[in-house]
Amino acid sequence: MQRACYIGIDQGSSSTKAIVVANDGAILFRGKQELSPALREDHRVEQDPDEILGSVRSALDEAIGQAKNAGMTVRGAGLSCQRSSCLAWHKASGKPLSPVLSWRDTRGEELVKGLALHRDYIWKATGLPLTPYYSASKMRWLIENLPDADSPSTVLGTLSSFLCQKLTNSTSPLIDHTNGARTQLMNISSLSWDSELAKIFGLAAANLPEIVPTAHNFGVIETDAGPIPLLACMGDQQAAMLGLGVLERDQGGINYGTGGFLMVNTGRTLIPAPGLMASVHYSTATDRRYLLEGSVNAVGDALEWLKHKFRMFDRFEEIDELCRKAASDVVAFIALNGVGAPYWEPDAKTVMNGMTAESTPADIVRAAIEGITFFMRDIDGVIKAAGVSAEQFTVSGGLASIGYLLQTQADMLGQDLAVSTEQDASALGAAYLAGMQQGAWKPEDIQKFTQGKRIVQAGRNPGIKKRYQKWTELHRMARELDRTL
DSSP states (O other): OOEEEEEEEEEOSSEEEEEEEETTSOEEEEEEEEOOOOEEETTEEEEOHHHHHHHHHHHHHHHHHHHHHTTEEEEEEEEEEOSSOEEEEETTTOOBOSOEEOTTOOTTHHHHHTTGGGHHHHHHHHSSOOOTTSHHHHHHHHHHHSTTTTSTTEEEEEHHHHHHHHHHTOSSOEEEHHHHHTTTOEETTTTEEOHHHHHHHTOOGGGSOEEEOSEEEEEEEEETTEEEEEEEEEEHHHHHHHHTTOOSTTEEEEEESSSEEEEEEEETOOOOOTTSEEEEEEEOSSOEEEEEEEEESOSHHHHHHHHHTTOOOSSGGGHHHHHHHOOSOOEEEOOBTBBOTTTOBTTOOOEEEOOOTTOOHHHHHHHHHHHHHHHHHHHHHHHHHTTOOOSEEEEEETTTTOHHHHHHHHHHHTSOEEEOOOSOHHHHHHHHHHHHHTTSOOHHHHHHHTOOOEEEOOOOOHHHHHHHHHHHHHHHHHHHHHHHO
């Protein structure tokens, strides 16, 4: 008798990953399809939707092949996707009409500045601060610059919605609650499109996909191995929390990827906080769970910048040793893509302090690593001020192998960290949710699957606390300088 399995797909900024998960939670296969670097020009960051779709199909086909070779039956698939990235496409054919405007794209900045009077309503309705990182301002740009973008035959939606429609050959675009929220057009309380928000951004609900839960029958993917139901779709960071077993209230998670994210589960209670994002964690037809979240715009991006632009190291494996060799108190406020939570300063610039003739690349690399932990500390401070406190943080992501980063983060938060060795938490979370939708797993099963994490204990670190104070003052001075020039 063939064993059942589920496929989890994680579509990210730089690659698409796919994993095969057996009914007992064991990961049987991992695959990865690299993507071309995003095209950058000024505030614009774009990707090719057809290349992304091709990478998803290739990753899925490879996973199906591996499952078949192992004598497994694929019961369903789940999709995790980068959030806020959006595009326009033809509703009937699914043909892309624009590039993918990345979540890092801030071309809507001037529009956002003109909406300052609506800031309070937008935050109350969406749980999100008014910034150009979310989809709404990018969609407005498409309306103003793309012929027929406001035609009834055109869909303005997130990358996740486009992929779901194309994978299932549907003519009815759908968007789940987690990705719908990141458009900044969905009311976080009613989980429906908000007519006032659409009016504020100059958009029409007729161009938007239909909103559905994250666990939902999105359609059937026709493959050479037969039809496979697409049972789940969710934002990548929510999927990562699910993949790490962060399912209960007051559990927290930190993910270090291209960007960085700190989240705390607030259970069935929606708890907004100024400067942070109140988010849906996952939802079914009868239930919904929430998160309070903050994002750091440049984490992996910051280190890639130091690696490629300044040749400060050749491999990421060198970072830990470099940090431990640092000898001077250099601090770095890195704002390559502007600044995210809790400050939301899209025009912020990178600044450093403490450089001397004796400073070395090790000092700068350590300053960049420590700056990441300082942002996370400030996000956690706002979460605590909202009356929410994580009992423990589970950490994951591509940079979670950097020992100095984890120890410094634990010291800055004043809490032990549970470190997951799982590098594909988002894909795993998508697979878990697909299985939950079909009744194969319950939340308690997921928590059993995700036990056995390494603990990094928080310690006293007077040096890092001193550099944090300098970093905070550097941020204040840089902000004042930007305002006066």
